Amino acid sequence: MTSDAPVRLGVIGLGRAFMLMLDAFRSDPRVRLVAACAPRAQSREAFEKEFGGRTYAEVEALCADGEVEAVYIATPHQMHADHAVAAARSGKHILIDKPLxxxxEDGRRIxxxxxxxxxxxxxxxxHSFDTPVAQARGLIESSELGRVCMIQAFNYTDFLYRPRRPEELKTSEGGGVVFSQGAHQIDIVRLLAGGLGKRIVALTGAWDPERSTEGAYSALMIFEGGCGAVLTYSGYAHFDSDIWMGGIGELGQRKAADAYGMARKALSRISGSQEEAALKTTRTYGSGAGPQTPESYEHFGPVIVQCERGDIRLTPAGIQIYGDFEQEFRFAPALRHARSEVVDALFDAVRFDRPPVQTGRWGLASLEVCHAILRSAETLQPVDLVEQVPTHSNKDRHN
Ligand SMILES: NC(=O)c1ccc[n+]([C@@H]2O[C@H](COP(=O)([O-])OP(=O)(O)OC[C@H]3O[C@@H](n4cnc5c(N)ncnc54)[C@H](O)[C@@H]3O)[C@@H](O)[C@H]2O)c1
Known part of the structure; x- marks a missing residue:
């Protein structure tokens, strides 16, 4: 086996998340899709036609496939543990979509x-994999601007009104914005602040009785060393914070001027949870829909990092740095394709034994923050964090 051979990947779950990785899988020579597992025959057929690999209806069968050396688990959150444990027992490396x-308990099991x-x-x-986040992390590690003192992370979207499976609207099954969207924002903030959260004080909003899970939160996260971060997310928003990201959407695509209110309009035309779940599958693999081509890096809303000697603002094209007397924009390298950073991480881990920051223990720590947000909001009390791990770069680990 040469060290630059593509990673032979098996995919578990050919839904929306897989669609978002499709551009990377189609265009990156460092990964080859050799098998997939999906309950829907239409998805399996589409996969075989496009990638020519083997497909299975059962996870165990995919895990027994000797050609597969790593799996990408993109099934609903509540299935992650069973699928990941099966993959680990078969000796497969694992890329598991967020949240862990x-x-x-399930997180620890994985x-x-x-x-x-x-x-x-x-x-x-x-979104902690997004290149501008890594640029900001690099600048922080260089100590050029001194210690990180405060972070503001903010995102206003229509997340709750995009088509959902019924369990995505039940908190006990991982529904709501804290698990699905908080996982992105928490990862970004932890990465920038050094990883070791100490305490959370939060409130959540469950304001729509028709969709009775949390659709919004605001949390104050205090880190070892004193940095404080405010994380605010609303999936109920009419205001769209992408206006502050140059009109670029989360996936790096330019937002159409007539896109306003689209999610709510589509939802108003259907009735009942079955129709809604069916609407969601029109956005999945094998349905004929395709991912939009990004024009810049992905992002998760405005993020401002205040350091002792300057501030950093993340944008989809790079980072703006505000010093005492001058400001400067540092462009990110040219975009290769969507989510290339995730392939970097998978390839480096599997081929060179160089895992990224976002390991299982890291994901468990971010999941702990999700639970702390929910608990703090429920009890109106601060919640201490006990499972946190620091932001190690590959450099730290291998020097
Ligand atoms: N990173 C991101 O940007 C991003 C975006 C969307 C979703 N996600 C994550 O991906 C995961 C899936 O969410 P989604 O929105 O794609 O849901 P989805 O419903 O669109 O896709 C889930 C897929 O899993 C399949 N599935 C169900 N049971 C299965 C089984 N036993 N074996 C194999 N496949 C099975 C379903 O048929 C479906 O195609 C979630 O954990 C979610 O948080 C991540």
Whole structure:
């Protein structure tokens, strides 16, 4: 096996998340899709036609496929634990979409299974993989601007009104914005602040009785060393904070001027949860829909990092740095294709044994923050964090 051979990947779950990785899988020579597992025959057929690999209806069968060396788990959150444990027991490296799991017990089960099997476990994609986040992290690690003092992370979207499976609207099954969207924002903020959260004080909003899960939160996260971060997310928004990201959407696409209110309009035309779930599958693999081509890096809303000697603002094209007397824009390298950073991480882990920051233990720590937000909001009390891990770069680990 040469060290630059493509990673032979099996995909578990050919839904929306897979669609968002499709551009990377189609265009990156460092990964080859050799198998997939999906309950829907239409998705399996589309996969075989496009990638020529083997498909399975059962996860166990995919895990027994000897050609597969790593799996990408893109099934609903509540299935992650069973699928990841099966993959780890079969000796497959794992890329598991965020959040790691719903319960901390399931999260621990996944981490322990991967550690016992000696396989890499990467929790992603999350927007902490986005290149401008890595640029900001690099600048922070260089100490050019001094210590990180305060972070503001803010995102206003229509998330709650996009088509959902019924369980995506039930908090106990991992529904709501804290698990699905908080996972992105928490990962970004932890990465920039050094990873070690100490305490959370939060409130959540569940304001729409028709969709009775949390659609918004605002949390104050205090880190070891004193940095404080405010994380605010609303999936109920009419205001769209992408206006502050140059009109570029989360996936790096330019937003059409007539896109206003589209999610709510589409939802108003259907009735009942079955019709809604069916609407969601029109956005999945094999349905004929395709991902939009991005023009810049993905992002998760405005993020401002205040350091001792300057501030950093993340944009989809790079980072703006505000010093005492001058400001400067540092462009990110040219975009290769969507989510190339996730392939970087998978390839480096599997081929060179260089895991990214976003390991299983990292994902467990971010999941702990999701639970802390929910608990703090429920009890109106601060919640201490006990499962946090620091932001290690590959450099730290291998020097
Ligand atoms: N990183 C991101 O930007 C991003 C975006 C969307 C979703 N996600 C994550 O991806 C995961 C899936 O969410 P989604 O929105 O794609 O849901 P989805 O419903 O669109 O896709 C889930 C897929 O899993 C399949 N599935 C169900 N049971 C299965 C089984 N036993 N074996 C194999 N496949 C099975 C379903 O048929 C479906 O195609 C979630 O954890 C979510 O948080 C991440």
């Amino acid at each position: 799991a719903v319960s901390m 981490v322990e299974a991967a550690e016992k099997a000696g396989v890499h476990l990467i929790v992603g994609p999350s």
